[in-house]
Amino acid sequence: PNNTDLVIVGAGLFGLTVAQQAVEHAGARVHIIDVRDHIGGNAYSYFDDETGIEIHKYGAHLFHTSNRRVWEYVNRFTEFTDYVHRVYTTHNGEVFPLPINLGTINQFFHASYTPAEAKRLIEEQAGEYADITPKNLDEQGKKLIGKPLYEAFIKNYTGKQWQTDPAELPASIIRRLPMRYNYNNRYFKDTWEGLPKDGYTAWFEKMIADPRIEVSLGVDFFDESQPLNRKAIQAAGIPVVYTGPIDRYFDYDLGELKWRTVDFKERRYDEDDHFGCPVMNYADADVPYTRAIEFRNFNPERAESYKPGKTVVWEEYSRFARRGDEPYYPINTEDDKNIYAQYQAKAALEPNTVFGGRLGTYKYYDMHQVIDTALTAYDEQVAPLLRK
Numbered sequence: 001p002n003n004t005d006l007v008i009v010g011a012g013l014f015g016l017t018v019a020q021q022a023v024e025h026a027g028a029r030v031h032i033i034d035v036r037d038h039i040g041g042n043a044y045s046y047f048d049d050e051t052g053i054e055i056h057k058y059g060a061h062l063f064h065t066s067n068r069r070v071w072e073y074v075n076r077f078t079e080f081t082d083y084v085h086r087v088y089t090t091h092n093g094e095v096f097p098l099p100i101n102l103g104t105i106n107q108f109f110h111a112s113y114t115p116a117e118a119k120r121l122i123e124e125q126a127g128e129y130a131d132i133t134p135k136n137l138d139e140q141g142k143k144l145i146g147k148p149l150y151e152a153f154i155k156n157y158t159g160k161q162w163q164t165d166p167a168e169l170p171a172s173i174i175r176r177l178p179m180r181y182n183y184n185n186r187y188f189k190d191t192w193e194g195l196p197k198d199g200y201t202a203w204f205e206k207m208i209a210d211p212r213i214e215v216s217l218g219v220d221f222f223d224e225s226q227p228l229n230r231k232a233i234q235a236a237g238i239p240v241v242y243t244g245p246i247d248r249y250f251d252y253d254l255g256e257l258k259w260r261t262v263d264f265k266e267r268r269y270d271e272d273d274h275f276g277c278p279v280m281n282y283a284d285a286d287v288p289y290t291r292a293i294e295f296r297n298f299n300p301e302r303a304e305s306y307k308p309g310k311t312v313v314w315e316e317y318s319r320f321a322r323r324g325d326e327p328y329y330p331i332n333t334e335d336d337k338n339i340y341a342q343y344q345a346k347a348a349l350e351p352n353t354v355f356g357g358r359l360g361t362y363k364y365y366d367m368h369q370v371i372d373t374a375l376t377a378y379d380e381q382v383a384p385l386l387r388k
């Protein structure tokens with residue numbers, strides 16, 4: 001550790017961004033460790049040997065942002081394709097566009113409503129529940145968009161996400177269900193979106209392509225049998241940016257924070273194109289997975305490089321995470337929030353250590369948000385430690 005000015009635990013977007021900034025602004029010598037055998041954290045992807053298709057190992061990752069600082073920053077390391085995200089859903093043997101829009105509504109009701117007519121209809125259907133204070137998600141859903149659309153598109157999908165009957169789920173899970181009274185089915189509303197032209201990993205490698213940044217993979221910060229462990233680093237007085245789970249850092253002594261995880265089941269089809277789109281949701285209970293991703297359709301511009309007659313689809317099965325599972329979505333019950341606040345108070349007292357990223361702050365962040373918080377954390381918290 002003698003020739004290291006900063007140790008970063010976690011080679012996800014938070015860690016990579018801080019590393020890049022520390023070199024650029026302070027000329028620091030940075031050592032990044034990650035327990036996994038690759039960089040990029042959950043946004044990592046690889047090119048499948050058989051087909052040449054880029055597969056997002058921890059679930060589909062679409063880059064989108066309205067934050068100019070972040071957009072300019074990421075464009076220093078990669079170009080983006082002109083991919084525009086759109087999602088479809090299968091319900092009752094029919095395919096509908098999402099998010100629920102005028103196309104979805106007219107197809108569902110076999111109608112040709114104008115925007116005003118559709119709005120009136122939904123208000124009428126939702127109005128039946130106007131006087132109810134929702135006791136659970138089921139009632140909340142009906143109150144927001146009326147029974148027919150809620151039951152077709154939201155109820156069973158959400159039930160599968162939580163592996164719980166929506167009548168047993170808290171109403172607070174869904175605060176609003178945006179409806180679009182036009183035919184726009186562009187999924188994100190952000191100013192910029194796209195996918196990294198040469199893939200996610202090429203982007204991430206470019207961020208840390210500097211001889212002052214060293215990366216050690218397969219290294220657990222808490223494993224005292226290896227040299228860059230927590231005790232050794234702290235004894236040497238080297239500042240640390242920690243992006244692992246905050247409860248793990250404190251040996252779970254105030255309890256465990258709860259997460260949902262996703263299991264992926266891969267299927268290979270002898271077809272050029274299985275769905276005709278990258279994401280197919282399944283709104284009904286008879287299909288056990290929530291959605292399926294056909295990765296080749298994220299990058300149609302690479303068609304020439306794909307093996308003909310082959311495609312790869314990943315089905316997603318959602319469930320509560322146990323220790324040892326990949327934590328994906330914070331559950332954030334009142335209990336979780338209390339526990340996190342206590343860990344956060346303890347973290348503030350840790351000398352020389354900055355907690356960041358989705359695991360270090362128990363928050364769901366999109367990539368652009370994690371980059372934004374990392375740029376700010378570098379300026380406000382990490383840079384002062386490097387000047388000491």
Ligand code: FDA
Binds near residue numbers: 041063262358
């Ligand atoms: P991240 O989890 O990526 O990195 C943390 C790293 O720390 C990991 O690599 C881990 O191995 C390492 N680590 C933990 N403990 C350690 C220890 N003890 N020792 C060493 N290393 C340790 N965002 C978006 O913008 N568009 C999208 O479409 C999606 N899609 C999406 C799908 C799914 C299923 C999920 C779960 C998430 C998304 N995201 C997303 C969010 C995106 O994944 C997220 O914003 C970033 O991965 C967060 O980067 P971090 O660096 O915070 O964590």
